[in-house]
Amino acid sequence: xxxxxxxxxxxxxxxxxxxxxxxxxxxxxxxxxxxxxxxxxxxxxxxxxxxxxxxxxxxxxxxxxxxxxxxxxxxxxxxxxxxxxxxxxxxxxxxxxxxxxxxxxxxxxxxxxxxxxxxxxxxxxxxxxxxxxxxxxxxxxxxxxxxxxxxxxxxxxxxxxxxxxxxxxxxxxxxxxxxxxxxxxxxxxxxxxxxxxxxxxxxxxxxxxxxxxxxxxxxxxxxxxxxxxxxxxxxxxxxxxxxxxxxxxxxxxxxxxxxxxxxxxxxxxxxxxxxxxxxxxxxxxxxxxxxxxxxxxxxxxxxxxxxxxxxxxxxxxxxxxxxxxxxxxxxxxxxxxxxxxxxxxxxxxxxxxxxxxxxxxxxxxxxxxxxxxxxxxxxxxxxxxxxxxxxxxxxxxxxxxxxxxxxxxxxxxxxxxxxxxxxxxxxxxxxxxxxxxxxxxxxxxxxxxxxxxxxxxxxxxxxxxxxxxxxxxxxxxxxxxxxxxxxxxxxxxxxxxxxxxxxxxxxx
Amino acid sequence: xxxxxxxxxxxxxxxxxxxxxxxxxxxxxxxxxxxxxxxxxxxxxxxxxxxxxxxxxxxxxxxxxxxxxxxxxxxxxxxxxxxxxxxxxxxxxxxxxxxxxxxxxxxxxxxxxxxxxxxxxxxxxxxxxxx
Numbered sequence: 001x002x003x004x005x006x007x008x009x010x011x012x013x014x015x016x017x018x019x020x021x022x023x024x025x026x027x028x029x030x031x032x033x034x035x036x037x038x039x040x041x042x043x044x045x046x047x048x049x050x051x052x053x054x055x056x057x058x059x060x061x062x063x064x065x066x067x068x069x070x071x072x073x074x075x076x077x078x079x080x081x082x083x084x085x086x087x088x089x090x091x092x093x094x095x096x097x098x099x100x101x102x103x104x105x106x107x108x109x110x111x112x113x114x115x116x117x118x119x120x121x122x123x124x125x126x127x128x129x130x131x132x133x134x135x136x137x138x139x140x141x142x143x144x145x146x147x148x149x150x151x152x153x154x155x156x157x158x159x160x161x162x163x164x165x166x167x168x169x170x171x172x173x174x175x176x177x178x179x180x181x182x183x184x185x186x187x188x189x190x191x192x193x194x195x196x197x198x199x200x201x202x203x204x205x206x207x208x209x210x211x212x213x214x215x216x217x218x219x220x221x222x223x224x225x226x227x228x229x230x231x232x233x234x235x236x237x238x239x240x241x242x243x244x245x246x247x248x249x250x251x252x253x254x255x256x257x258x259x260x261x262x263x264x265x266x267x268x269x270x271x272x273x274x275x276x277x278x279x280x281x282x283x284x285x286x287x288x289x290x291x292x293x294x295x296x297x298x299x300x301x302x303x304x305x306x307x308x309x310x311x312x313x314x315x316x317x318x319x320x321x322x323x324x325x326x327x328x329x330x331x332x333x334x335x336x337x338x339x340x341x342x343x344x345x346x347x348x349x350x351x352x353x354x355x356x357x358x359x360x361x362x363x364x365x366x367x368x369x370x371x372x373x374x375x376x377x378x379x380x381x382x383x384x385x386x387x388x389x390x391x392x393x394x395x396x397x398x399x400x401x402x403x404x405x406x407x408x409x410x411x412x413x414x415x416x417x418x419x420x421x422x423x424x425x426x427x428x429x430x431x432x433x434x435x436x437x438x439x440x441x442x443x444x445x446x447x448x449x450x451x452x453x454x455x456x457x458x459x460x461x462x463x464x465x466x467x468x469x470x471x472x473x474x475x476x477x478x479x480x481x482x483x484x485x486x487x488x489x490x491x492x493x494x495x496x497x498x499x500x501x502x503x504x505x506x507x508x
Numbered sequence: 509x510x511x512x513x514x515x516x517x518x519x520x521x522x523x524x525x526x527x528x529x530x531x532x533x534x535x536x537x538x539x540x541x542x543x544x545x546x547x548x549x550x551x552x553x554x555x556x557x558x559x560x561x562x563x564x565x566x567x568x569x570x571x572x573x574x575x576x577x578x579x580x581x582x583x584x585x586x587x588x589x590x591x592x593x594x595x596x597x598x599x600x601x602x603x604x605x606x607x608x609x610x611x612x613x614x615x616x617x618x619x620x621x622x623x624x625x626x627x628x629x630x631x632x633x634x635x636x637x638x639x
Contacts, residue, residue, distance in 0.1 A: 022623045
């Protein structure tokens with residue numbers, strides 16, 4: 001018996017005295033959130049390294065005799081000569097449904113003061129995007145709740161649609177509206193008990209934004225009841241550039257968990273211009289060669305590898321990406337905007353002039369496009385809004401032409417009149433997304449000429465009245481449009497009758 | 509300034525490459541390099557020699573196992589470490605003992621930039637980090 005105990009004791013002794021091998025290095029220089037380290041001969045690219053005091057870093061530059069690391073966390077305690085250790089791990093973030101309703105930093109740590117996140121899984125921040133074979137073409141719609149977008153520039157699940165425009169043109173508002181709309185659809189869908197219903201979870205990544213803006217976004221989502229379906233990843237302007245550089249990848253990892261587990265997710269990168277600036281800062285400090293506008297040579301890959309992670313997977317879920325780019329003086333041909341335009345599957349261009357004229361959302365129909373097109377639209381929207389984009393584009397051309405003379409033929413006048421009505425109809429307040437069935441009803445009324453007798457200045461009022469009429473008195477009809485998702489003769493007749501009823505009540 | 513440093517670094521690497529014979533730094537070659545730098549008009553000699561010294565010290569550290577220990581350590585243990593490390597790295601590794609009471613018990617061995625931790629202080633630190 002004693003021999004057995006001796007054996008166990010020997011084993012314990014062997015285990016407890018087992019040496020642990022670590023690969024170490026020493027800080028040579030530390031400045032601007034970047035450390036140059038001697039040693040670390042075994043370090044891998046993108047590997048996490050441990051600094052004294054709990055700070056971690058990522059090895060980004062593996063040079064012949066030194067390693068360049070960006071430091072995530074407090075650098076004030078670090079000094080020359082401090083020991084740095086490899087961890088053998090790639091940077092990972094917690095993922096899963098436990099993150100819904102929470103605000104986390106670029107490392108997935110909660111920053112909302114609501115306690116720790118009970119997440120059992122982690123995903124690597126950097127991951128190779130899904131290949132060709134596992135992907136499926138985009139064909140399921142993702143409704144933004146914005147009539148101008150859903151009817152003319154439809155977005156599908158798994159698509160990458162860029163939102164681009166100058167500062168203060170309503171880029172963030174469009175994405176928040178979209179998130180709120182997903183939450184509304186989720187609530188209706190989950191309440192209906194439909195087994196085929198697929199909720200869309202949202203991830204909002206704030207990069208280099210003011211903390212006050214992030215707070216405002218969270219408040220807007222909370223007020224609309226959308227926060228419970230949303231994860232906020234915040235790397236505000238006060239965070240170091242390394243965190244701002246990593247935040248979109250962390251958000252993508254969180255979104256990938258939903259996609260890999262058969263769910264649909266939407267991710268908003270707000271915004272990638274600031275992300276590119278953060279990366280430029282890191283690259284310049286790491287002394288990487290700079291190119292156009294001082295951006296490093298791999299700035300295209302920075303965004304392409306991020307946006308390629310948005311996909312619709314065969315037999316699994318999808319990840320839809322809405323990256324935002326801020327332009328300067330409407331210049332879409334600048335370096336970063338052209339890069340991201342070429343990577344994405346379309347763009348929604350917002351114009352300052354339209355915004356100032358009160359046309360909100362200020363979507364420029366001519367410059368906006370969705371390369372997925374009507375494949376991501378339900379049949380009902382195609383039926384009522386198929387020709388809208390052409391009509392509106394024609395209107396803009398005619399309106400510009402009409403400024404030079406007053407003698408217009410009747411046909412042109414009619415086209416201008418109709419165009420003005422469409423523009424009025426597409427005006428929508430912020431944080432008030434419209435359900436798709438209501439959009440169909442409004443567009444149907446417009447196509448059938450129910451707004452023609454209404455004075456242009458009163459179109460918004462009439463549209464509000466129509467929406468109110470349908471939601472309060474024709475809810476079963478709206479439900480039928482929602483479930484059928486296409487207008488057959490019977491449904492068209494019912495919609496026509498309802499519009500007639502509204503017309504008589506509105507005129508009265 | 510930056511380009512001077514790069515040129516000096518590159519030259520130091522060339523000098524270092526000449527100083528290595530059969531995978532180890534040769535004292536004769538190092539003496540030869542120092543003589544060359546002294547006699548010839550090498551630009552930025554201080555910068556070159558500092559970079560050269562750094563490369564040589566990194567290389568020399570790979571051949572020395574610094575054994576930090578708390579308490580006494582026997583010659584047999586040092587010999588065992590020497591033999592194990594020489595086998596592991598495929599080169600002659602000399603053990604050098606350095607007393608470090610802060611380890612509390614056990615030892616810590618450094619070879620180049622690898623560290624083998626089996627001290628009580630190290631285990632406590634790892635435990636502290638994992639909590």
